[in-house]
Amino acid sequence: MKGAYNRLMHPSALFSDILKLVSHSLSLFCMGQVTLRSLSALVGTLVPWWLVWGLGLGSNLQAASSLARTPSHDSELRYWLENMITHHHFSVSEAASATGLSHPQIEKAMQEWSIQPSPTRSSPSHLLVLPYPGGRHPRIGFLDGAIDPQRETKVSAFAPWKGGGYAVLDIPEAIWSNLGLTYLAHTHIPTVWDEQSIALETTEWTRHPDHSLSMERLLPNGISFGTHVAGAHGGLIMDMWLRNGSEAALDDLRVQNCVMFRELAGFEVQS
Numbered sequence: 001m002k003g004a005y006n007r008l009m010h011p012s013a014l015f016s017d018i019l020k021l022v023s024h025s026l027s028l029f030c031m032g033q034v035t036l037r038s039l040s041a042l043v044g045t046l047v048p049w050w051l052v053w054g055l056g057l058g059s060n061l062q063a064a065s066s067l068a069r070t071p072s073h074d075s076e077l078r079y080w081l082e083n084m085i086t087h088h089h090f091s092v093s094e095a096a097s098a099t100g101l102s103h104p105q106i107e108k109a110m111q112e113w114s115i116q117p118s119p120t121r122s123s124p125s126h127l128l129v130l131p132y133p134g135g136r137h138p139r140i141g142f143l144d145g146a147i148d149p150q151r152e153t154k155v156s157a158f159a160p161w162k163g164g165g166y167a168v169l170d171i172p173e174a175i176w177s178n179l180g181l182t183y184l185a186h187t188h189i190p191t192v193w194d195e196q197s198i199a200l201e202t203t204e205w206t207r208h209p210d211h212s213l214s215m216e217r218l219l220p221n222g223i224s225f226g227t228h229v230a231g232a233h234g235g236l237i238m239d240m241w242l243r244n245g246s247e248a249a250l251d252d253l254r255v256q257n258c259v260m261f262r263e264l265a266g267f268e269v270q271s
Helices: 002-008 011-021 074-087 092-099 103-112
Strands: 029-036 040-048 129-131 154-158 166-177 180-184 213-218 223-232 235-244 250-260
Touching (some): 074 092, 074 103, 129 213, 166 235
Antiparallel strands (some): 029 250, 129 154
């Protein structure tokens, strides 16, 4: 990992390594395809930064107010404001969009808890990973293909070099099966649930004492999936699983993940 870490400190070297690995930019990578009646897949992957590749997409547009999630109590509000303002460098307007609170409410809370932006970066020995808070669209382009992005599948992985910013990982972005589009972490192509007018409930990442994050979702027909992600030396450790708990046999199961580089300094031109 020492060689990988040396490359982490130099964005130009990182980009050079990426070009050697892929002949063109990609916006996603598939975790695989299987045909099983009862699927229980666990993928354990160490993701070094110099192997993280993808087409970064983003926008200066704020997330729709319909996606605002108002913290239920003060400790949650403080956590999310530190997440948004201190680490992600959100504006007051973006924080208001993400929380549904007014500008004066955001400013009062920031003053009370002395919350200000700071030059967040990962430790060389442990990459920082945080839930992506919403309120700022993670894409730069193709916005019509990602309306109302949901934050419960997205995490931010912070670069270890000064002023490096962060990449947003959508894990998963989409799940396909022989039924059609079975899950989508934003609005674009109708899912099988959209076609049945079934709305999926809102979920959040679970934050663990060791600073790792996990999420799990059960779909109406019994299919379930989840992700666990943690910072590690020179990369991230990510486990993903997908299970068929429905009564019907399924095939052509595919999990689609995406890495968005909008806020990763030096990689915006790849978006």
